[in-house]
Amino acid sequence: MSEIATLTKQVSTQLQIKEQLVDQVIALLDEGNTVPFIARYRKEQTGGLDEVQINDIQEKWTYAQNVQKRKEEVVRLIDEQGKLTDELKQQIESATQLQKVEDLYRPYKQKRRTRATVAKEKGLEPLAKRVYDQHVSDFPGEAAAYINEEKEVHSVDDVRTGVQDIIAEWISDEPHYRERIRKETYNKGTLQSEGKDTEADEKGVFEMYYEYEEPIRAIVSHRILALNRGEKEGILKVNVQPPKEWVLNYIAKELRLTKRPETKEWMMEVIEDSYKRLIQPSIEREIRSGLTEKAEEQAIEVFSKNLKNLLLQPPLKGKTILGVDPAYRTGCKLAIIDETGKAHDIQVIYPTAPRNDVKGAEKTILELLNKYPIELVAIGNGTASRETEQFIADSIKNNGLDLAYMIVNEAGASVYSASPLAREEFPDLKVEERSAISIARRVQDPLAELVKIDPKSIGVGQYQHDVAQKRLNESLTFVVETAVNQVGVNVNTASASLLQYVSGLSKAVANNIIKAREENGKFTARTELKKIPRLGAKTYEQSIGFLRILEGKQPLDRTPIHPESYEVTKELLSMYGLTPSDLGTPKVEDALHGMDVHTTAENLGIGAPTLQDILNALKQPGRDPRDDLPKPLLKKDVLSLEDLTQGMELQGTVRNVVDFGAFVDIGVKQDGLVHISKLSNSFVKHPLDVVAVGDVVTVWVEQVDTKKGRIALTMI
Structure with a gap:
């Protein structure tokens, strides 16, 4: 199997998407196509995968390629040392995670000067190897041969110390040990925190974490980010409590210490030193880094979904x-x-x-x-x-x-x-x-206005300032691009801020479109955009289907139908005695109603998904997908916190969704919280499964704390 085929299979398995579709998406991306373009206009090749699935393939593919490059580099570096065995090479080549590759490379990685390297310079490595393999029955006797005043090895104790340092490093470098210890620490360890500078926590934000402990495997994302923030601000001290006894016994068992009872006691000291000094700190860093990465991904996902829902709020058009x-x-x-x-x-x-x-x-x-x-x-x-x-x-x-x-x-x-x-x-x-x-x-028009603002400043989600900003920016930019391209853009009214999110358009090209519009007046046909500086053939192909001209020469220009499908669209209309000028009239809907899509697609020589999209566009040429959503909640009167009573039924607007619930604006000064346990009578894995930003929901007041300004609501 070729390297590309192997990576494709890997991505396919991870995402549970057919290999053939993964192959097609990667090929389309390599040709320079954008995610929105592929999702909208290449459905036959992708099997109708949406933007999120295509983006996931792109990300997993990039990661798999990076891992592959690192594997090749690690194999080369170990081979240059003359230490590459067939077994080690096979282990490296079969690894799918970067962490596994680094574990395998660790024993061969060039280290800075350590206690073990100093001991090796003193010539103690051969004896350390014999002790490690448990071939030494009389350590003092063999150690005497290694005493060397010139190398500052003055006694048997000096030899013992050096041997211990070498073995401790060998133990810590063993990839199998590290993998097992990391796994068991995650499954059996706990994350602990205690107050460090509680006086700095004036509002008691981190009070619940002053004395806190929770199993690592069970801790939820928002608590991990809260602990990280408290630690960063110097208010908390956070550490991993590992299953130490289990770890020490595990290593001892792997080393088969019972083979040489006479060295068992001090070898246990070596194991403890190796674990405490070398393994535990790095495993703790890796676990906390993994927890943080997972928590950040969760926070970014919540933020992204909230942002998408906010951007796609239905516009109240035509109002002063x-x-x-x-x-x-x-x-x-x-x-x-x-x-x-x-x-x-x-x-x-x-x-x-x-x-x-x-x-x-x-x-x-x-x-x-x-x-x-x-x-x-x-x-x-x-x-x-x-x-x-x-x-x-x-x-x-x-x-x-x-x-x-x-x-x-x-x-x-x-x-x-x-x-x-x-x-x-x-x-x-x-x-x-x-x-x-x-x-x-x-x-x-929420979308047109909100694209002018840095997404991080829009105020949805949680802990957005505590996550990896590069990853957050990438995710939020993808969300904005997806929303803009799903809705489409009126090229004669759109701002440069909106245009730059259109598939294929850069900020420079967006500004060039605005400049041309200001100098020459409104565009009357999509083809006129071909004259825009820096808007070449590929950019035109990627962007033009998402750009609308509502009052132009060509009626199809106001639809999401791509110009590449204009001829087949005209052929379809002609089959029913229609022309593009009939768009928006009842006779189009009447004529196309009940069509056998698969048979017609076959006759026209196009795919059924493409034909279905063309039909939808012909029946509703100016349709805005946001119009199908419930309109915002309008009011004529106001409540105060004091007006609220337990059991009161209210309608409110969901303002934010977080891991532990949803904040709902019910018309008083403070948004109320519907805890995740109060969202539904059935089990709720995440609040986003039940509610979304902008939803108008019915809630009941459960508890009001006027002193703290807190309102507990329920949807049950």
């Missing part, structure tokens, strides 16, 4: 919105956004402390309502949000207005408002005024 960025001292900033997202009016009101100018603020609101056809008020959920919400609710009620409002997660709005992009968009506005615009636009 009043955006409100709440504040105390500096006042609430107001921004009017018309149905196209254009800002028309910026005002500041002071309905909250310290000014408490409710009357003046209400007057400003009424003036804006009279001047503009405002259909919705969007209030940011930051500082002074609830007080501002109360003011808006009172204004609606007191003036008999038929107006709804909603609370908008404003996380990251301030980051965007102070960014070069925001300054470029609104050079004459203050930071807070830009923030109000961003809050309103998040309602009109």
Whole structure:
């Protein structure tokens, strides 16, 4: 079997995806195709694998290739030392994990000067080998021959110490021992923590970990990250408690110490020294590193799923919105956004402390309502949000207005408002005024607005600042790209921030598209994009299906149908007496209804998945997949923490999902927590299996702690 075939089989086994499909995906990726393009337009080759599965293949394939390169390097390095045996080579070549390769290489790795290397320089290695193989019955007698004043070996005790150091290193380098000890430490050991500088923990965030112990195999991801943070901040001391007695007995048994009872006692000392000084510290590092890596992957996965759900929140299109960025001292900033997202009016009101100018603020609101056809008020959920919400609710009620409002997660709005992009968009506005615009636009089109913000600043997930930032950025970028390409982009209205996430487009090309649009006016056909600087044939192929031209010369340009399928699409329409200009009319739906997809696909010479996608696009040419999702929760009145009573039924919006539950906005100052055990009557493996960010859910109040501002909710 060739090296490529071996790696393909390995990836196939790990992901439980057919080898043939893995092969096809790798070939498509090697040709320079992007993940979104492959998922959308190469379904026949991939068997309909989605973006996540294709991305998983890409990641596993890259890892397998890196392991293969390392194996080849390790084989070469050991061979150069003249120590490569057929058995060792076979062990290295059969390894699938980098850790296994490094364990096998460890005995041959060039080390810095150690106690063992010093002892070897003194000529003690031959005696150490005889002791290790238990061929020595009279150690003092044999040791006497190794006493050498020039080499500073002055006594039998010096010989013994040197021999022990050599054997201790041999034991620690034995890959079989390390693998077994690592496994048993994971299965039988515990992770312990104790308070180190508890005074620094002013809010008692890490209080539960001041005296804490849990089996390593059972500890959950969010606790691992919490312990890591507490340790990093100097508040906690964390360590692994291994099954020490088991380890020592295991090594003794492997060395068959009963063979030479006369050396057993001091060989046990060697084993203990080897374990305590050499094996235990590195095994602890490896286990904690593995736990952290696993916990980070879990945190990144949760963050990514939350972000995807947030990005794909249904837009409230075609509405004029009043955006409100709440504040105390500096006042609430107001921004009017018309149905196209254009800002028309910026005002500041002071309905909250310290000014408490409710009357003046209400007057400003009424003036804006009279001047503009405002259909919705969007209030940011930051500082002074609830007080501002109360003011808006009172204004609606007191003036008999038929107006709804909603609370908008404003996380990251301030980051965007102070960014070069925001300054470029609104050079004459203050930071807070830009923030109000961003809050309103998040309602009109969450995806288009949120792509302008660093995903880490969007405020979903947990411990995002404690995980590997490179891996987090890669995962979140993939999520944004997937969301953007699933929805599609109107090339005549999209910002450069949105365009750069389109399959195949770089930031430079996105800016070139904007520049061409500003200089020449709206694009009227997809083919015009071929003239954009740096947008070559491959980039055009990868991106064009995700770019829409809604009012162009070619009706198919407003659909997700790729231009490579235009001819077959026209042939299909012609078979039913239709033309592309009939798109969006009832007769298309009527004519294509009940079609035998497989037979028609065969007649047209295309795959059934491609034909099905073409049919969907023809029946609903302007369909936005987000429109199928439940709309955001709109409100006209407000609750306070004191209004809540046990058993009260409420509707709320899921703001964040973490490993231990979901935080739900029920309209009071503090989000309530639905613990994982309260999400469903049946067993819940992870909260994301039940709820997602943006879901509107029915909850019941279980407990309210007004002092701590904590609300316990249940969905049962």
